[in-house]
Amino acid sequence: MATIPLRSLIGDLDPAKCKLHCAVFNGEEYPLDVLARSSDEWMQWSRWRPVRDEFNRQFIFSLAQDRDRGTHWLFGGVFEVLKRRPKPLSYSYDLKLRDDLMGPFIKRLMVSFRPPGRQMRMNLDTHLDHIAVLSIREHTYAGETFPGHDRINHTFGTLEVAIKQDWHDWRGALQGMKGVYVIHDQETGKGYVGSATGDTGIWARLSEYVAKLHGGNKGLVELVGQKGPEYAKANLRFALLDYGPMRTPDEKVLERESYWKDVLLTRKFGNNKN
Template sequence: MPTNPGASTATPVPPPIVDNQQLYQLLLDRGVQLPSQRVVLYRHKDQKYPLVKYIGTRELALYQANQTRAEEPGTLILGFFGHRDDYGLLLGAWKVTGVMPTRDAERAGLLQGTIEDLGDEPSYFHTLEEVDLLQDVRLKLEICFGPPAIVWRRVLTPQNTYPVRLLPDCPIPFRGLNNVSLVMSELRMVLTDPVWQRELSAISAIYLITDEHSGRQYVGSAYSGLGLWQRWGDYARTGHGDNIELIHVLKQAPGRVNEFRFTLLEPLPASTAPDAVIARENYWKIALGSRTHGLNRN
C-alpha cells in the first residue's frame, strides 16, 4: 500500500488527565481494552519497605509478585503506594504472564533479590512484565480508594468509583539546599522538575554518594556549566558518572545503582574558582575517610 506522505507517524497524544476523572475512563483513554481486560489495583502501605526507592526495578516487581491470591494470567496490575489515608500514588503497571506456588518459585531461584519476608502462609508467585502504561505519571497520579482503605486489593469494574488527579507539584518537593538527599529513583524524578533544575544548576557543590548496601562513600564536586544539576544528570543517565570505582561496583552488581544515595554536602556559589571547589572536595574526602575506606581513588 502506498504511504501517504502527508500522514503523521507520531504517537497519538492521550487526552489530558483532569481532576476527579474516573480511573476506568483514564485507562480507556490510554488504550486499555476494557472491560475485556481484567485490571486489579494494589494499594501498598507497609512503611518498612522503601517502595519508592525501587520504582522501575525488578525488586518492586518481586514485591508485588508474591500474593496470597492467584491472579489470572493476562491480568493488568496497577500498583499504588498508600502515602495518606484512603489515597495512593501510582508506582507502575504490570501484566501477569504466569503464576505458580511461591515455594516452587523459591526452589527455582525466581525470588532471589526479594525485599520481603515470604512468611509461612500459602501464597502464589506471579511472573510480571512491567508495561509503560501511565509511566509518565508514576508518583504523580493520585487515586482515591475511599473507605475502607484496609481493602488493599480491588478489581476494577465500570461500576467502581476511583477518581484520580495529577499532583500539581513534583512528588519530591524542593526544601532548600541544606535538605538535599535523594536515592537514585528520586534523583531521576527531580532532575526533570523546573524548580529543582533552577536551584541545582545555579550552584557549584561538593556532594556525597553513599552505597547504602555496603556503606562505602564517594565524595565528588560539580562546577562550571550547569553546576550540580548537570553533574548529577550524568549519574542519572549512566549510573556511575564515569567514576572508576562506581563502574566497578556496577559491573559486580548492576542492580546496586538503586542503592546509591546522593547528598549535597556543601553548596558553593557558581562563581567559585575550580581550584577552590577542589580544595573543599579534598577537605570532605579527608573528613569522611572516603579515600581510605570509601570509593575515592584520589
C-alpha cells in the same frame, strides 16, 4: 469537613469486577517514581503474578503508595486483564490501560486508605467504602517537589526520574550551582566525595551519574562493575555537602572537596581513590 468517598468518583466502573492493587516499595524502587517515569513500567507492576492468581477479576484498580505517608495513595489507572497464564512468579497477566475508566484522574487523584494487614491485592468492592478522596492535583504527578539543597538525600533511582523527566524545580535549583557532594552506598556505608565545578553545575554532574551510574570515578566504576546497575540505582544515595553560585571559584570548591574527604575518611574507608 466531611470526607469524599472514592465511590462517588468511579462512575460506571463496577467494583465487583475489580481487584485493588496497592503498590508499595519493592526493595528497589518506590511506585511513585515508576508511575512518574514510565506508563509501561508501571503496568509491569500489575502484570506480576505471585504464587496465587491474585488478579482473578476483569479489572485492576491500581494505586501507588506515597513515599512518606503510608496511608496516602496516588491513582495509577484501571487495567483490564486481557489474558492470564497459570505460571506463578512471572509476568503472567496481559493488560490494557482503560483510560475511559477514570482516565482524567490518573496521576492526579490522591486517596487515603489503610490496607488490612499486609494485603496488597484485594477485592475492591470489599474495601471501596474505606477509601476516601484526599485531593485532586491540578496537573499530573511528574515527580517529587524539590526539597531544598540541604534536604537532598536520594537514591540514583529517584534522581534518574528527576533527570529524565526534567523536573523543572530541581533543574532550576541545581543547574546554576557548583558544589561538593557525597555518594553513600547504603548497604555498606562507604562514601564517595566529589564536586561539580567549571561551567557545568550540579544538575549536569547529576546527569552524568544517571547516564553511567559512576560518573567516571574509579572507585564507583569498580563498585558498579561488581554489583551491577540495579544495585547502584537502589543503594547509592546522593547528598550535597556544600553548594554555591556559579561564580564560586573552582579552587574554593576543590579545597572544600578535599576537606570533606578528610572529614568523612572516604580515602581510607570509602570509595575515593585520591
